[in-house]
Amino acid sequence: MYYSKARITEELPFIIHADPLLEKTAYPTHTHFLTDIGWPEFFIDPLSFGGEGNASRINNSYLYFQKHNNDLQAILSGEIIKIPVNVIEPKWRNAPIYTLCYREAAATFEGVKLAYPEGIDPGMQFIQIWVDGDYFALTDFYYLGGVTPSFGFLF
Numbered sequence: 001m002y003y004s005k006a007r008i009t010e011e012l013p014f015i016i017h018a019d020p021l022l023e024k025t026a027y028p029t030h031t032h033f034l035t036d037i038g039w040p041e042f043f044i045d046p047l048s049f050g051g052e053g054n055a056s057r058i059n060n061s062y063l064y065f066q067k068h069n070n071d072l073q074a075i076l077s078g079e080i081i082k083i084p085v086n087v088i089e090p091k092w093r094n095a096p097i098y099t100l101c102y103r104e105a106a107a108t109f110e111g112v113k114l115a116y117p118e119g120i121d122p123g124m125q126f127i128q129i130w131v132d133g134d135y136f137a138l139t140d141f142y143y144l145g146g147v148t149p150s151f152g153f154l155f
Contacts, residue, residue: 013037016058017115018051025146029054030115034062040076040104040125043115045137046147048130057100060088061129075102075127082132099132110143 007015014033019026029051030043042061044054064083065072071081085098105112105128107120116124130137 008033012059012062014039014062016055018055019046020051025148027117027146028111028115028143029058031058031062035121035124040127041116042127042129043105043111044129045111045131045134045142047149048134048137057085057088057129061100061102064088071102075104076125078104101130101132103128103138110140111137114143114146 013036014031016029016031018029026046028043029046029048031041034041039062042058044057046054048054049057064087071083075081081102082099083102085100086092086095088100089095105126107113107124107126109126109128111128112120112126128138136142
């Protein structure tokens with residue numbers, strides 16, 4: 001699959017690939033081209049905040065980790081980092097009390113394979129973003145065959 005780098009900016013040197021959920025299943029909202037600059041790729045459950053909300057969480061997570069490299073390195077060392085959404089999204093007025101969680105995910109994780117079906121280059125790293133409490137999003141089973149709104153845990 002080909003992705004244009006036309007939307008890449010100096011501030012956000014990647015694109016976000018989101019699924020509008022036009023079909024019955026969706027793939028995780030995820031980045032492309034962060035690997036090109038030595039960063040891990042980010043992905044999030046497509047049903048967490050929807051296409052636009054997920055993209056905003058990814059963009060602002062990248063900007064946060066640029067300033068807090070020690071948190072990024074902790075994730076890549078196997079830690080789970082939890083950050084209140086209003087820290088990641090300070091302009092989100094009246095933000096619900098969500099906590100975003102971050103962990104490194106293996107290339108063999110079904111969420112990663114669903115987001116990057118065109119192939120995963122050796123050495124690529126991935127960070128999964130999820131909402132604290134949505135532990136189903138940490139399972140391979142959740143992503144097998146694509147995510148569906150009727151999965152049972154949602155809505």
